[in-house]
Amino acid sequence: MQRATLDLWVGIFVVAGLGALLFLALKVGNMTGFDSASTYTVRAKFENIGGLKPRAPIKSAGVVVGRVSDISFDNGSYEAVVSMKLDSRFKFPKDTSAAIMTSGLLGEQYIALEAGGEEKMLADGDSLKLTQGAVVLENLIGQFLYHKADSPQEADPR
């Protein structure tokens, strides 16, 4: 087959295009995430998840150890059921507690895991017993105002 300079240019173009895609995949996106690594699923019930979204990070000691895979509603206990995919490199005791936190004042919400002291480790399909839901700012302000109104009035100086 005859080789032409045109082929060279098209080759350069295709290689550059694929290189750009690779750059996007590896440097911009994070393809070496947890999607490919093996994971185990743990569930937890929260009374309020606030603005937690699927794919939100799960952190322990500030390190990302997994992602939220699914959020559903339990019609028996009227609580939110959050399924979490944890990287199987990281093991946690059975009495680990989960809390929904906010990174920064207005940042995204994530689940923080606090390791317990039990010997047995969490396995696939287990659920966490100790949970703390999201702090709802409106409730907090409401409680504060209610508390203020309830406290005894200072004596009239007159």
Add this chain to the structure above:
Amino acid sequence: MMDFAQAGLRRIGRRIIDSIWRMGTATRFLALTLLHSGQSFSRFQLTIREIFSAGVLSLIIILVSGLFVGMVLGLQGYETLQTYGSEEALGILVSLSLVRELGPVVAALLFASRAGSAITAEIGLMKATEQIAAMEMMAVDPIARVVAPRFWGAVISMPLLAALFSAMGIFGGYLVGVVLIGVDEGAFWSQMQAAVDFREDILNGVIKSVVFGVAVTVIALFEGYDAPPTAEGVSRATTRTVVTSSLAILGLDFILTAFMFSGV
């Protein structure tokens, strides 16, 4: 008075019926192109030549505009984010807006005006100078020989061009944000990597650019093939290609975005 209203109504009706008619013909044309595209793969040299004229020749405009769009995003984004003290999020802003929206859409708009208009003018002139009729006389199928390689060349080029546009834009944003203004380099890249998902963002951007590529190319090829064989006809068809495909890109972009990013 009555006659006047009637004539106006009739004209509107004719316009609508005519455009539906053209829509059907264009769909049949696309089906015919797909059916006759065996030759553009068995004789791949034909397609390579079209990748050259559609893709390689659009490289300069795509790369330069990508760089400048990224640089502008970096500047404007910094100005706004700085007021909230979160200029580290510049990487997220630049990369997500490029990968999800601006990369595919602006690259497709540039592609429509750079390569789409050229395709229409070329095929329209081929028809006007009776080259297509001559091919039919020699029992060469013009759809298989002329149209299908152009279709595949442009459809292959489009996602590569969009990826190059996005990559160049992110480099431009990096240049302005990190090198010029002095946002922390580690935060720029790491926040970007934490926020951009391969499947959700990058792959959806690629899907968008493929859809835009097909839309632009079909419109360009059909307008060229359908153009009246006169100088005026070819010029009108070229204009129509750019206008119609720009509108199609923006309309399709809305539909695709609603599908891809509105849920969850």
